[in-house]
Amino acid sequence: xxxxxxxxxxxxxxxxxxxxxxxxxxxxxxxxxxxxxxxxxxxxxxxxxxxxxxxxxxxxxxxxxxxxxxxxxxxxxxxxxxxxxxxxxxxxxxxxxxxxxxxxxxxxxxxxxxxxxxxxxxxxxxxxxxxxxxxxxxxxxxxxxxxxxxxxxxxxxxxxxxxxxxxxxxxxxxxxxxxxxxxxxxxxxxxxxxxxxxxxxxxxxxxxxxxxxxxxxxxxxxxxxxxxxxxxxxxxxxxxxxxxxxxxxxxxxxxxxxxxxxxxxxxxxxxxxxxxxxxxxxxxxxxxxxxxxxxxxxxxxxxxxxxxxxxxxxxxxxxxxxxxxxxxxxxxxxxxxxxxxxxxxxxxxxxxxxxxxxxxxxxxxxxxxxxxxxxxxxxxxxxxxxxxxxxxxxxxxxxxxxxxxxxxxxxxxxxxxxxxxxxxxxxxxxxxxxxxxxxxxxxxxxxxxxxxxxxxxxxxxxxxxxxxxxxxxxxxxxxxxxxxxxxxxxxxxxxxxxxxxxxxxxxxxxxxxxxxxxxxxxxxxxxxxxxxxxxxxxxxxxxxxxxxxxxxxxxxxxxxxxxxxxxxxxxxxxxxx
Numbered sequence: 001x002x003x004x005x006x007x008x009x010x011x012x013x014x015x016x017x018x019x020x021x022x023x024x025x026x027x028x029x030x031x032x033x034x035x036x037x038x039x040x041x042x043x044x045x046x047x048x049x050x051x052x053x054x055x056x057x058x059x060x061x062x063x064x065x066x067x068x069x070x071x072x073x074x075x076x077x078x079x080x081x082x083x084x085x086x087x088x089x090x091x092x093x094x095x096x097x098x099x100x101x102x103x104x105x106x107x108x109x110x111x112x113x114x115x116x117x118x119x120x121x122x123x124x125x126x127x128x129x130x131x132x133x134x135x136x137x138x139x140x141x142x143x144x145x146x147x148x149x150x151x152x153x154x155x156x157x158x159x160x161x162x163x164x165x166x167x168x169x170x171x172x173x174x175x176x177x178x179x180x181x182x183x184x185x186x187x188x189x190x191x192x193x194x195x196x197x198x199x200x201x202x203x204x205x206x207x208x209x210x211x212x213x214x215x216x217x218x219x220x221x222x223x224x225x226x227x228x229x230x231x232x233x234x235x236x237x238x239x240x241x242x243x244x245x246x247x248x249x250x251x252x253x254x255x256x257x258x259x260x261x262x263x264x265x266x267x268x269x270x271x272x273x274x275x276x277x278x279x280x281x282x283x284x285x286x287x288x289x290x291x292x293x294x295x296x297x298x299x300x301x302x303x304x305x306x307x308x309x310x311x312x313x314x315x316x317x318x319x320x321x322x323x324x325x326x327x328x329x330x331x332x333x334x335x336x337x338x339x340x341x342x343x344x345x346x347x348x349x350x351x352x353x354x355x356x357x358x359x360x361x362x363x364x365x366x367x368x369x370x371x372x373x374x375x376x377x378x379x380x381x382x383x384x385x386x387x388x389x390x391x392x393x394x395x396x397x398x399x400x401x402x403x404x405x406x407x408x409x410x411x412x413x414x415x416x417x418x419x420x421x422x423x424x425x426x427x428x429x430x431x432x433x434x435x436x437x438x439x440x441x442x443x444x445x446x447x448x449x450x451x452x453x454x455x456x457x458x459x460x461x462x463x464x465x466x467x468x469x470x471x472x473x474x475x476x477x478x479x480x481x482x483x484x485x486x487x488x489x490x491x492x493x494x495x496x497x498x499x500x501x502x503x504x505x506x507x508x509x510x511x512x513x514x515x516x517x518x519x520x521x522x523x524x525x526x527x528x529x530x531x532x533x534x535x536x537x538x539x540x541x542x543x544x545x546x547x548x549x550x551x552x553x554x555x556x557x558x559x560x561x562x563x564x565x566x567x568x569x570x571x572x573x574x575x576x577x
Contacts, residue, residue, distance in 0.1 A: 039525045040547065041568040043506040048576035052562040053077055054552035055392035056480075059183050060084035060093070061566075061575035063174035064394060067166065069577035074400035075103060075163040076171050079156045081392045082404055083175035086152075087228060088183050090424055091192050091411045092390035092480060095231070095243065096252070097426045098151035099389075099406030100291045102278055102464045103163055104473060106398040110289045110466060111163075112278035115155020116457040117148035117428040118271065122262035125452045128429075142199055144261030146414045146427035148458070150243075152406060155273040157240035159402075162275075172236035179229035179422070187219040188571045192411060199415040206417045206424075228422030244268045248421050255418045256425070281305060287468045288493070293344040293351070296337045297463035300486040302355055303333035303363070310364030318495060318508075320534035321369070326494070327513040327520055327540065328367040330487055334515035335378045342450035343457045372539035375518035388412075389462055389485070391478035393552045397560035401476045403464035405485075431458035461485045467493065473556045479549035479567075484512045484521070488549035502555040506565045510548040519543040 046052065051074075053064035064081035072080070078101065085093025098117035104110050128139040140146050160171060193200065193216035201207045209225070210217055217223060234242040242248060249268040256263040279298030281288040283305045290297040307329035318326070336354050344351070353359065367373070389407035394400075407428075408414075414427035433450045450459040463485045467475040475496065479488040488510055495505035509526035513519075520535060524544045532542055550570040555563040564574030 039509060039523070040507060043503040043568055044566040044573050045503045046564045046574035046576055047557075048562050048564075049397055049560045050577045051077070051394075051396045052554045052564040052574060052576050053081055053392065053394050054554060054564040054566050054572065054574040055081050055085060055089075056092070056390045056550060056552065056570055056572040057085060057088045057186070058571070058573040058575070059088045059178060060392070061573050063178070064392070065575035065577050066174055067171060068396070070166065070170065072166045072171070073164065074394045074396045074402045075159055076166045078103075078392060078394045078402035078404050079160045079164065080171045080174050081394065082152070082156055082406055083172055083232070084178055085390055085392070085406070087175050087178040087225065087232075089189075089390055091189070092388045092407055094150075094406060094408045094413070094424060094426065095153055095235075096147075096150040096418075096423045097406055097408040097413065098148075098428065099155065099404065100295055100460070100462050100464055101155075101159060101402055101404040102289055102291065102466050103159070103403075104289070104399065104401040104466050104468075105163065106396075106400050108399070108471065110278050110280075112276045112289075112291055113155060113159050113273055114276050114291070114294070114457070115151035115158070115273040116294055116460060117151050117426060118267075119429065119432065119452055119454055119456050119458070120147075120149055120261075120263045120267045121454045122264070123148075123429070123452050123454050127262070127452060140430040140432075141410055141427045142202070142414055144256045144259035144263075144414070144416070144425075146409075146429045147256050147261050147263050147425045148428035149263060149267040149271050150426060151271055151273055153235060153243040154240045154271055158273045158275075168239060169236045172232060176229055176232040176236060179225040179232055182222040182224035185217045185219055185221045185223050186571050190217055190219045193217060196412050196415070199410075200412060203416040205419045206412075206415055209417060209422075225422050227420060231421045231423060244271060251420050252418050252423070252425075255416070259416070283309075284497070285470055286474070286497070287471075289466045289468070290463055293341065293349060293459075294457040295460045295462055296341050297461070297465070297486050297489075299341060299351065299355060300330075300333045300337055300461075301463070301465075301490060303336065303360055304329040304486075304490060306357065306360035307332060307364030307367065310361045311367045311369070318491065318498070320531050323511060323531065324372075324535060324538050324540075325367060325369065326490075327511060327535075328373060329364065330513040331373065331375060331515050332363045332366070332378055334483075334513070335375070338515060341459050343453070343459070346453050346456040370538060375515050378515065389480035389482070391464065391480055391550070391552050393476040393478060393554045393564070395473070395476050395554040395556065395562050395564075397562065399473045399556075401466050401473055401554070403466050403476045403478050405462040405464045405478045405480070407460075407462065407480070428458060431460060432456075463489050465489050465493075475553065475555055477551060477553040479551045481549040483514050484510075484548045487512045487514075488551060492551055492553060496555075502553060502563055502565045506551045506553055506567050512548055517543075521545050521548065523547050
């Protein structure tokens with residue numbers, strides 16, 4: 001392991017912080033190296049006994065490491081990293097979005113915080129339908145009507161208030177500095193801006209910031225965001241109320257109203273994050289902690305793992321036989337997810353029946369080990385969900401850990417930056433079931449339990465996960481990817497339990513089934529042809545797509561060693577103090 005050059009783009013952070021990237025030959029974890037045929041290259045891996053942060057942007061990971069070096073704990077570092085992502089990863093990092101986090105304290109207490117966006121008070125089930133009763137194109141994704149009540153700022157502040165250690169101002173400072181002093185645009189951000197040109201250039205302020213001279217910012221350009229820096233400085237001084245009340249809230253609400261949306265100052269003022277009991281799923285010697293409703297993570301993970309135990313489980317690496325079982329279990333779990341789940345605070349969800357052990361055992365027993373079951377024969381399904389979320393993982397040697405996933409919904413949200421405050425708005429309303437039988441941004445067809453209701457939180461696939469083994473912390477993991485998030489996390493976990501290294505498990509090809517459409521999504525250039533042919537022979541229909549997920553994970557090793565891995569599918573990196 002060698003420290004990066006002081007001339008790199010990380011050098012402007014606090015002296016003494018070191019980011020070490022280990023190319024996966026040996027992985028830095030002392031375990032087996034991954035298959036040489038991994039199509040996306042090796043994971044970026046770092047080992048440290050002082051603490052670990054892994055996120056989608058190196059600058060954000062370094063912000064979290066800076067806070068650890070200053071004496072902060074895992075939650076301080078997680079909040080600092082999340083706020084920094086709002087500056088350097090505008091595709092999904094945010095102040096005007098929402099998310100979930102699962103946190104483990106050094107004493108072993110695990111908690112879950114829901115800071116998911118909510119539907120504004122004036123939202124209604126038919127708000128995206130035209131006079132003919134059909135959905136208006138892009139109304140739920142690219143307009144001011146798509147904006148749900150943000151929860152991120154109050155969520156981060158509540159998490160810090162409850163579990164942080166350092167002063168709030170110190171935790172916000174790295175993000176404010178990144179916005180004020182600027183950061184170098186990465187190749188990935190430049191590419192994403194170009195691909196989202198149509199969405200982003202329809203909004204004046206967004207076009208001015210990201211498309212100077214009519215062209216997307218080029219990689220290597222220094223991007224300063226003075227208005228966002230001022231908003232962050234105000235939040236640092238005054239706390240979350242600086243965002244949810246007063247001038248900032250008034251500007252957001254006025255902008256949304258002027259462009260045809262329904263978000264109000266009262267919605268912003270009334271938002272409250274909610275601490276929830278985490279889902280705890282037992283799998284052999286492991287305890288898997290994740291989010292309950294309105295996340296589908298608990299239901300999907302519990303259902304799939306229970307079915308696998310009945311359907312012979314998974315033995316060894318994920319070979320063709322094992323993948324067939326996994327995909328069939330996913331098909332059945334997503335049939336339930338799409339039909340029945342929603343915000344349990346607003347509508348009755350029959351989770352007890354859906355997750356009854358006898359029922360899950362019957363689902364597992366219904367899997368034919370030799371043939372795919374048509375989705376038309378497996379339950380009912382009704383919407384889709386966007387993929388541009390972002391995940392960060394933080395761990396400290398004392399057993400503290402935070403797994404945090406946050407989102408604007410679609411990439412760059414609805415594309416609008418509010419003038420004067422520099423904040424990108426979300427398009428989270430698309431995560432509701434816009435209309436019966438109509439797919440959402442991620443192709444999911446959802447049921448009436450997830451229809452738009454004032455104050456409701458839309459169903460989500462975000463799956464922040466912390467895993468313990470016999471009471472000791474083992475893994476912190478999560479990913480973006482919309483409907484593919486639970487299956488992405490599952491495949492990493494299953495590969496680890498079959499003996500693979502963290503680096504191999506994170507970099508390996510991934511597959512996904514979500515019941516509808518009745519296809520197996522395969523990463524382009526991913527799964528080997530022999531596996532594909534074996535699945536086709538069983539009756540699976542394969543469809544290639546862009547890379548699935550972007551995992552950021554931390555493994556607790558022996559003697560306080562922490563191993564962080566960033567997915568080669570993205571530009572993220574691990575960092576340590």
